[in-house]
Amino acid sequence: MSGTKQILALNRFDGGDTSGLSAGLRERLEKRASTFGAASVLFYEQPIEMVRGNGVHLIDVAGTRYLDMYNNVPSVGHCHPHVVSAIAAQAARLNIHTRYLSRPVEDYAARLLGHFPAGLSNLTMTCTGSEANDLALRIATAVTGKNGFIVTRTAYHGNTAAVTAISPSSSSASPTAPHVRLVDAPSRASIAAGGDVAGLFAQSVQAAIADLEASGIGFAALIVDSIFSSDGIFADPAGFLLPTMNIVHEAGGLFIADEVQPGFGRTGTMWGFSRHDITPDIVTLGKPMGNGFPMGGVVTRPEFLSCFCRETGYFNTFGGNPVAAAAGDAVLDVLEDENLIANARTTGALLREGLESLRAEFPRIGGVRGAGLFLGLDFCNEAGAPDQAMASAVINALRQKLILVGAAGQYGHTLKIRPPLCFTPAHAGQFLESLRQVLRAA
Amino acid sequence: MSGTKQILALNRFDGGDTSGLSAGLRERLEKRASTFGAASVLFYEQPIEMVRGNGVHLIDVAGTRYLDMYNNVPSVGHCHPHVVSAIAAQAARLNIHTRYLSRPVEDYAARLLGHFPAGLSNLTMTCTGSEANDLALRIATAVTGKNGFIVTRTAYHGNTAAVTAISPSSSSASPTAPHVRLVDAPSRASIAAGGDVAGLFAQSVQAAIADLEASGIGFAALIVDSIFSSDGIFADPAGFLLPTMNIVHEAGGLFIADEVQPGFGRTGTMWGFSRHDITPDIVTLGKPMGNGFPMGGVVTRPEFLSCFCRETGYFNTFGGNPVAAAAGDAVLDVLEDENLIANARTTGALLREGLESLRAEFPRIGGVRGAGLFLGLDFCNEAGAPDQAMASAVINALRQKLILVGAAGQYGHTLKIRPPLCFTPAHAGQFLESLRQVLRAA
Numbered sequence: 001m002s003g004t005k006q007i008l009a010l011n012r013f014d015g016g017d018t019s020g021l022s023a024g025l026r027e028r029l030e031k032r033a034s035t036f037g038a039a040s041v042l043f044y045e046q047p048i049e050m051v052r053g054n055g056v057h058l059i060d061v062a063g064t065r066y067l068d069m070y071n072n073v074p075s076v077g078h079c080h081p082h083v084v085s086a087i088a089a090q091a092a093r094l095n096i097h098t099r100y101l102s103r104p105v106e107d108y109a110a111r112l113l114g115h116f117p118a119g120l121s122n123l124t125m126t127c128t129g130s131e132a133n134d135l136a137l138r139i140a141t142a143v144t145g146k147n148g149f150i151v152t153r154t155a156y157h158g159n160t161a162a163v164t165a166i167s168p169s170s171s172s173a174s175p176t177a178p179h180v181r182l183v184d185a186p187s188r189a190s191i192a193a194g195g196d197v198a199g200l201f202a203q204s205v206q207a208a209i210a211d212l213e214a215s216g217i218g219f220a221a222l223i224v225d226s227i228f229s230s231d232g233i234f235a236d237p238a239g240f241l242l243p244t245m246n247i248v249h250e251a252g253g254l255f256i257a258d259e260v261q262p263g264f265g266r267t268g269t270m271w272g273f274s275r276h277d278i279t280p281d282i283v284t285l286g287k288p289m290g291n292g293f294p295m296g297g298v299v300t301r302p303e304f305l306s307c308f309c310r311e312t313g314y315f316n317t318f319g320g321n322p323v324a325a326a327a328g329d330a331v332l333d334v335l336e337d338e339n340l341i342a343n344a345r346t347t348g349a350l351l352r353e354g355l356e357s358l359r360a361e362f363p364r365i366g367g368v369r370g371a372g373l374f375l376g377l378d379f380c381n382e383a384g385a386p387d388q389a390m391a392s393a394v395i396n397a398l399r400q401k402l403i404l405v406g407a408a409g410q411y412g413h414t415l416k417i418r419p420p421l422c423f424t425p426a427h428a429g430q431f432l433e434s435l436r437q438v439l440r441a442a
Numbered sequence: 443m444s445g446t447k448q449i450l451a452l453n454r455f456d457g458g459d460t461s462g463l464s465a466g467l468r469e470r471l472e473k474r475a476s477t478f479g480a481a482s483v484l485f486y487e488q489p490i491e492m493v494r495g496n497g498v499h500l501i502d503v504a505g506t507r508y509l510d511m512y513n514n515v516p517s518v519g520h521c522h523p524h525v526v527s528a529i530a531a532q533a534a535r536l537n538i539h540t541r542y543l544s545r546p547v548e549d550y551a552a553r554l555l556g557h558f559p560a561g562l563s564n565l566t567m568t569c570t571g572s573e574a575n576d577l578a579l580r581i582a583t584a585v586t587g588k589n590g591f592i593v594t595r596t597a598y599h600g601n602t603a604a605v606t607a608i609s610p611s612s613s614s615a616s617p618t619a620p621h622v623r624l625v626d627a628p629s630r631a632s633i634a635a636g637g638d639v640a641g642l643f644a645q646s647v648q649a650a651i652a653d654l655e656a657s658g659i660g661f662a663a664l665i666v667d668s669i670f671s672s673d674g675i676f677a678d679p680a681g682f683l684l685p686t687m688n689i690v691h692e693a694g695g696l697f698i699a700d701e702v703q704p705g706f707g708r709t710g711t712m713w714g715f716s717r718h719d720i721t722p723d724i725v726t727l728g729k730p731m732g733n734g735f736p737m738g739g740v741v742t743r744p745e746f747l748s749c750f751c752r753e754t755g756y757f758n759t760f761g762g763n764p765v766a767a768a769a770g771d772a773v774l775d776v777l778e779d780e781n782l783i784a785n786a787r788t789t790g791a792l793l794r795e796g797l798e799s800l801r802a803e804f805p806r807i808g809g810v811r812g813a814g815l816f817l818g819l820d821f822c823n824e825a826g827a828p829d830q831a832m833a834s835a836v837i838n839a840l841r842q843k844l845i846l847v848g849a850a851g852q853y854g855h856t857l858k859i860r861p862p863l864c865f866t867p868a869h870a871g872q873f874l875e876s877l878r879q880v881l882r883a884a
Contacts, residue, residue, distance in 0.1 A: 028543055035551040037564035037744045038751035042541055049543035053536045071538065073759060079534055088530035092521055094495045095734035096513065099484055101470055101491035101503075109477040122479035127569040127736040128760055134602045159758055160576045162603035171754045287759060292537035294569040294736040294760035302479045309480035312613045316601055317515060317729060318570055318736035 011395050011406055013042040021046060043070075043406075044399055053078025056420045056427055058404065067427060069419040070404040072374070075264055075288030076334040077422040083291045083330040090326035097317055098125070104322035108329045113299065115270050117279045122305045124298045125320035129260030129286020130158030132296040135314060136223065136282045137162055139300060140254045142308040143281075146218030150208045152185045154410040156230040157223060157258055166223060169230050179217050181208035185231035185410075186240065188367055188378065198240035205244050209251045221282075222248050223256035226272030232409030233369050233376030233416065235267065241276035254304075260286035260296070261374075265335050265421055268345035268372030275371060291334075293327035294318070340421040344372035350425055351375060351417070354432040362439045364390060366413075375417040376408065386411035394438055401434040453837050453848055455484040463488060485512075485848075487838055495520025498862045498869055500846065509869060511861040512846040514816070517706055517730030518776040519864040525733045525772040532768035539759055540567070546764035550771045555741065557712050559721045564747045566740045567762035571702030571728020572600030574738040577756060578665065578724045579604055581742060582696045584750040585723075588660030592650045594627045596852040598672040599665060599700055608665060611672050621659050623650035627673035627852075628682065630809055630820065640682035647686050651693045663724075664690050665698035668714030674851030675811050675818030675858065677709065683718035696746075702728035702738070703816075707777050707863055710787035710814030717813060732769035733776075736760070782863040786814035792867055793817060793859070796874040804881045806832060808855075817859040818850065828853035836880055843876040 015033065018026050029047065032040055048066075052059040055077040058066045068078065076083065090104060098105060109123045126132045141147050149166050156170060157163045164170050165177040176182060183204040186197045205222055212219045222244065228234040248255045257280035262272030264285075269275055271283065281304065286296035296319075308314070318324070335341060352368060355377055359365040364387070366380035379390040391407045394415065398405055408416040419427065457475065460468050471489065474482055490508075494501040497519040500508045510520065518525065532546060540547060551565045568574045583589050591608050598612060599605045606612050607619040618624060625646040628639045647664055654661045664686065670676040690697045699722035704714030706727075711717050713725065723746065728738040738761075750756070760766070777783060794810060797819055801807040806829070808822035821832040833849045836857065840847055850858040861869065 028548070031552070032543065032548055034563065035548065035555055035565055036540070037566075038748040039564075039566045039756045040540075041755070041757065042543065047543050049545075050536060050538060051545075053538060058536075058538070058542075073539070074537065079537065081534075084530070084534045087533050088526070091529050091734075092523075092526045094492060094500075095516065095521065096492060096495060096500070097515070098478070098482075100500075101474065101484065101489050103491075103493075106470070106474055106477065110473070113477055121476065122481075123477055124479075124481045128573065128758070130758070131570065131573070131602065138603055138606075159756060160573065160602045160604060161580055164580075164754060292533075292760070292763065292765070294763070294766070306480040312606060313483070314481045314601060315483065316570070316572070318734070321734065321736070323734070324736070 011043055011392060013044060013047045045396055056423055064402065067403045067419070067430060069417055069431060070406045072261060072266065072418040073287045073292050075266065075421050076291050076331055076338070076340060077420045080291060080334055082334055083327055086326040086330035087293060087323055090323045095321050095323045098320040102322050104329070105320045105325040108325035111329065111332060116283065116299055119279060119301050120283060120299050122300055122302045124305065124314060125324065126296040126298065126316050127294045127318050128158070129284060129296045130160050130163055131316065131319070132260070132284040132286055132298045133157045133163045133223070133258060134160045135298050136256050136284050137166070137221070138312070139282060139298070139304055139308040140221035140256065142311050143304050144218070144220045144253060146220040146253070147179050148181065148212035148215070148217040148219045149179060150181045150183060150205060150212070150219070150222045152224060152228060152231050153182045154185070154231045155225065157225070181212055183208050185228045186234045191234070191236065191369070192367065197237060198243050201240060202243040202247050206247050209247070209253065219251055219253045221254040221256050223258055225258045225261055226276065227262040227267055227371065227374055229261040229374070229416070230408055232378070232414040233374065235275065235369060235371035235374075238275040239277050241273070242278050245278045245280070254281040256280060256282045256284065258284050260284060264288040264331065265341035265344055266372055266374045266418065268341065268348055270341065289331065290324055290327035291331050293324055295324040295328060338422065343423070344421050347423055347425055347428055348372040348375065351428040351431070354428060358432065358436060358439065361436070364439070364442070370417070373419055373421055373423055377415040377417065378409075379413045379415070386413035388412040390442070391415060393442065394435070397438040397441070398434060401438065403431055403434050453485055453834065455486060455489045486841055498865055506844060509845045509861070509872060511859055511873060512848045514703060514708060514860040515729045515734050517708060517863050518733050518773055518780070518782060519862045522733060522776055524776055525769055528768040528772035529735060529765055532765045537763055537765045540762040544764050546771070547762045547767040550767035553771065553774060558725065558741055561721065561743055562725060562741050564742055564744045566747065566756060567766065568738040568740065568758050569736045569760050570600070571726060571738045572602050572605055573758065573761070574702070574726040574728055574740045575599045575605045575665070575700060576602045577740050578698050578726050579608070579663070580754070581724060581740070581746055581750040582663035582698060584753050585746050586660070586662045586695060588662040588695070589621050590623065590654035590657075590659040590661045591621060592623045592625060592647060592654070592661070592664045594666060594670060594673050595624045596627070596673045597667065599667070623654055625650050627670045628676045633676070633678065633811070634809065639679060640685050643682060644685040644689050648689050651689070651695065661693055661695045663696040663698050665700055667700045667703055668718065669704040669709055669813065669816055671703040671816070671858070672850055674820070674856040675816065677717065677811060677813035677816070680717040681719050683715070684720050687720045687722070696723040698722060698724040698726065700726050702726060706730040706773065707783035707786055708814055708816045708860065710783065710790055712783065731773065732766055733773050735766055735769035737766040737770060780864060785865070786863050789865055789867055789870055790814040790817065793870040793873070796870060800874065800878060800881065803878075806881070806884070812859070815861055815863055815865055819857040819859065820851075821855045821857070828855035830854040832884070833857060835884065836877070839880040839883070840876060843880065845873055845876050
């Protein structure tokens with residue numbers, strides 16, 4: 001769920017012509033529009049009513065079973081029984097804020113922080129990735145005394161006022177705010193040519209820093225989703241973010257790794273930033289953290305959090321409640337018990353090989369990128385230009401084959417492939433065969 | 443949990459002298475400080491470890507049972523079995539975002555909107571009251587084209603960057619942002635004298651509007667917690683907000699009712715604004731909405747939400763998930779099945795009478811205010827001035843009598859009394875007797 005206008009336009013029920021829909025569905029849609037109004041957005045030309053989730057599958061009201069490769073929140077599998085029972089047991093025992101001592105949240109925090117590099121030893125829990133990014137920006141401003149932020153051109157970092165301002169994909173109608181500078185994500189051309197991805201990205205960040213400093217606003221932080229989800233998924237070459245981090249630090253700014261999408265094992269390592277061999281100053285967490293239980297977090301250095309707290313402090317009523325901690329702890333259990341990070345690597349590699357084979361077969365596939373079970377596949381027209389219409393057609397054709405998948409990227413032409421991490425080689429085979437059939441019929 | 447600096451200072455473990463604590467507790471506190479860092483705040487001079495909740499009670503690690511009159515989140519009672527089983531059942535069935543049709547969230551939205559005045563017919567679900575208020579500000583700016591907000595002097599509206607800017611109680615160190623104007627909550631003196639509370643409040647809002655307009659920023663909205671929780675709890679005379687709403691509308695601005703604290707029956711009516719016979723333009727919801735399940739919401743007019751969505755749109759990954767809807771629906775069930783709103787009125791009235799009796803007995807009680815089961819009681823020194831130290835001493839003495847209660851207000855001298863709505867006359871009697879003993883011993 002990347003929330004960008006382009007992506008919504010790509011796979012969205014537009015509410016216009018409902019003549020092809022059943023009377024029952026039309027009535028449901030009208031009722032829904034009357035309660036959720038203009039903010040109601042549904043996937044697919046013909047919206048689907050879901051009633052159950054189980055592992056990699058979603059089941060609709062007619063009992064049809066879909067392979068879910070769209071939603072990266074239920075990362076250890078829809079309705080995983082270990083997570084569900086942890087939530088149920090803790091909700092029956094105690095659900096409270098963090099102003100009393102409470103083992104579940106203290107033990108969870110210690111366990112989670114064990115997955116971070118030395119120095120990143122403080123956790124502040126929030127309820128969403130948006131709240132985490134909102135807080136991260138404020139910490140960066142408190143630490144640096146500056147207010148300028150650098151983000152990628154099609155970034156998405158959440159839905160509060162402050163993070164919408166650094167999410168160009170959310171508000172293409174609005175001009176970029178004065179304190180925000182945009183840099184291009186690594187270019188497909190450069191990656192394809194084996195070009196200097198790291199150097200080019202660092203150079204563009206360097207220029208944006210100089211521009212912020214010259215403007216008098218000053219440079220607080222660079223914030224990047226460490227797999228550039230909304231920009232179109234850019235993972236390679238591993239390590240390409242290191243020179244950029246060094247430049248950020250030389251300029252006195254902070255490096256914020258937004259792990260809301262890549263985090264918790266999806267890329268085949270615990271964090272997306274781990275692949276780049278960097279230690280960010282702030283890491284933000286969300287979506288898969290509780291497998292759907294609303295929770296997020298900010299991990300940073302104690303001195304940075306202290307600096308922020310001297311000014312304002314932070315309290316989040318629901319953040320760090322013991323039910324969230326139980327959900328988060330159960331997610332860590334399942335990642336370990338079912339070897340899901342290794343599975344993201346191996347099954348992800350298998351899936352990627354299959355996509356590369358399809359690419360050899362179908363010239364309309366312009367590129368395959370990603371890491372672990374977070375892969376992107378570009379569609380191009382015959383002239384090699386981004387083809388959003390083809391991505392849209394493929395998404396709707398795959399839905400007919402009972403596979404759910406979305407799109408991303410600056411041009412909306414990148415298939416965004418991110419199934420639950422319990423995805424097996426058999427599921428990969430099913431997807432590859434269905435995609436082959438769809439592409440043959442195209 | 444009002445998150446104000448004054449209140450934290452009032453009932454906060456300060457981390458300094460731990461010599462009076464057991465070795466085990468000291469170790470826990472050190473471990474906690476090392477993971478949560480400077481943002482870790484605990485209640486009470488000697489923090490308490492809680493392990494269970496049940497109805498109006500919290501139970502600590504030693505098995506001691508406390509009467510909880512502090513936390514207004516578990517509003518239908520800690521770990522209410524109907525809410526817990528609704529969460530458990532739905533979490534096992536399906537937990538997903540709002541881009542598929544889904545009965546639980548659609549039915550919940552329709553049911554919840556049935557509790558609002560005509561016109562307020564669109565619901566946008568969020569995960570927290572902070573997210574709801576953040577969105578409300580953006581809707582107000584989209585609708586009015588202005589960016590100036592008016593709030594009360596000790597208001598608290600949440601923890602994102604945007605709502606912290608309109609929460610003077612959160613950041614007493616910072617100067618008020620240029621787009622924010624502060625007005626005094628109704629004065630105790632005026633209320634005590636039977637003065638023109640409505641007229642005085644309207645007059646101060648009128649002046650703030652004029653100031654915002656003169657500054658060139660322009661007036662977008664007044665946002666008030668409809669029982670002025672952080673300001674010290676001001677509920678009477680019922681209806682006093684009506685002239686202010688009219689002035690706001692005459693100036694082309696919006697009236698935002700923040701129901702995060704008073705909402706869902708606590709004041710003896712479903713919403714705090716209901717007592718004032720007004721229809722706000724935007725209503726925000728949070729804390730008690732899911733009895734602790736992280737959820738919030740914004741209710742507004744379809745034309746206002748449309749206006750906002752033309753610019754940006756809004757999507758919240760966890761907002762409106764069916765588990766939240768199940769929790770929210772169960773809360774509405776319990777409010778009805780157990781007649782909790784009527785109970786808030788009747789038991790609240792009983793409790794208030796008892797507090798008034800104590801006031802007659804103890805001159806250090808300077809005032810008793812509130813509605814339903816949301817009451818405030820001021821402590822004054824012998825000269826009649828606000829006495830924060832006395833409030834703090836009473837809070838710690840009540841804790842020794844196994845009663846948990848906090849404080850609020852500009853001077854931190856107001857006992858903030860808000861038990862779960864299943865609070866009975868017997869609990870009220872227990873509290874009154876304990877408070878009497880504490881005051882006698884003072």
